[in-house]
Amino acid sequence: MYLQLLLCPLLVSWIILLHTCGHSALAEQEIDGAELAKVALPSDIHRRVIGGESMTNQKLGGYLVALRYRGEFICGGTLINDRIVVSAAHCFIGRGLKNQWIIEGNISTLSETGVRVGLVDVVRPAAFREDDMHMDVAVLLLRKPIRGKSINPLSLCSKHLPAGEHLRVSGWGLIDPNASTPHMHLRSVVVPILQKKQCKKTYRASVFLTDSMFCAGVLGQKDACTFDSGGPMVYGKQLCGIVSFGIGCASHKFPGVYTDVYYVRPFIEKTMASLLKRK
Numbered sequence: 001m002y003l004q005l006l007l008c009p010l011l012v013s014w015i016i017l018l019h020t021c022g023h024s025a026l027a028e029q030e031i032d033g034a035e036l037a038k039v040a041l042p043s044d045i046h047r048r049v050i051g052g053e054s055m056t057n058q059k060l061g062g063y064l065v066a067l068r069y070r071g072e073f074i075c076g077g078t079l080i081n082d083r084i085v086v087s088a089a090h091c092f093i094g095r096g097l098k099n100q101w102i103i104e105g106n107i108s109t110l111s112e113t114g115v116r117v118g119l120v121d122v123v124r125p126a127a128f129r130e131d132d133m134h135m136d137v138a139v140l141l142l143r144k145p146i147r148g149k150s151i152n153p154l155s156l157c158s159k160h161l162p163a164g165e166h167l168r169v170s171g172w173g174l175i176d177p178n179a180s181t182p183h184m185h186l187r188s189v190v191v192p193i194l195q196k197k198q199c200k201k202t203y204r205a206s207v208f209l210t211d212s213m214f215c216a217g218v219l220g221q222k223d224a225c226t227f228d229s230g231g232p233m234v235y236g237k238q239l240c241g242i243v244s245f246g247i248g249c250a251s252h253k254f255p256g257v258y259t260d261v262y263y264v265r266p267f268i269e270k271t272m273a274s275l276l277k278r279k
Contacts, residue, residue, distance in 0.1 A: 055170060055188040056108040062151040063239075064170055064186070064232060065105045066114075069095045073110055076171045076231025077103065078239050079153040082145035084272050087230035088242050088259065089124040089138045098122065105146040108186045110172055115151070118143035120278070123271045125264070133257070134210040136244045137264045138230075141275040154232070156269070157240035157262040163195045167216065167235045169243065169256075171228035191216045194255050202254060206247060212263050213244065217255040233258050 057064055065085055067075045075091035085103055095101075098119050107114035120141040127135045161167070170188040199215035200208075209215070216233065233241025241258035261268070 058150040068102045078232040085140040089128045139271040154239040171231035215255040
């Protein structure tokens with residue numbers, strides 16, 4: 001029975017786990033319910049850049065931040081305002097203590113000490129669903145601004161991007177899908193958006209892809225992976241995608257799935273306006 005526990009919210013952890021925890025060998029075979037229950041844990045929700053190049057945050061544009069919970073690196077995020085970060089909703093499953101989150105900007109390696117600030121609040125859409133990752137987006141209000149000479153927030157995606165358009169994905173995720181810890185150095189890769197119809201067909205037996213998602217990657221070569229979750233997919237100087245989930249990393253069958261920022265933009269803008277009123 002291949003991922004038929006989608007009816008249970010716990011399953012989303014396994015779907016992400018296959019792409020986020022790098023067990024690509026498991027991704028190509030059937031998984032029974034007992035095995036699913038053993039591994040579908042919130043602490044394993046992540047993803048990462050495979051087939052890319054080493055990068056500095058400064059060269060990237062300075063918009064990428066690292067999200068840590070209880071001192072552990074969890075996900076990436078994107079500055080869209082000096083006090084607002086956009087990330088993935090699933091990064092916060094089972095991690096509800098706001099005072100345990102630290103957001104860190106202006107770093108290229110996870111061993112660096114950059115601009116560290118606390119979290120005031122995180123808002124996920126009421127429509128977010130753990131079972132199929134619909135509306136996988138979160139808006140964070142930081143305790144203090146993240147500012148610096150090389151720190152430049154991105155604007156939100158201004159148009160729908162068609163298949164074939166190339167975007168840049170960056171993060172500290174795995175470069176070896178069989179590894180289990182984040183890569184210390186920032187990496188980045190450029191990948192094309194894929195035809196949604198074909199991607200939905202590929203994922204049909206595992207999860208239904210909703211209007212809030214799109215697919216991208218070069219099958220078997222370039223993809224996001226474990227610990228890239230929540231990170232940015234950038235077109236020009238606009239945030240157009242959020243690393244969400246997938247099955248395996250750089251799988252020959254399953255491309256990466258991203259939250260479509262143009263689709264969720266109304267939620268982000270409305271939430272940001274509300275949060276910034278707390279200043």
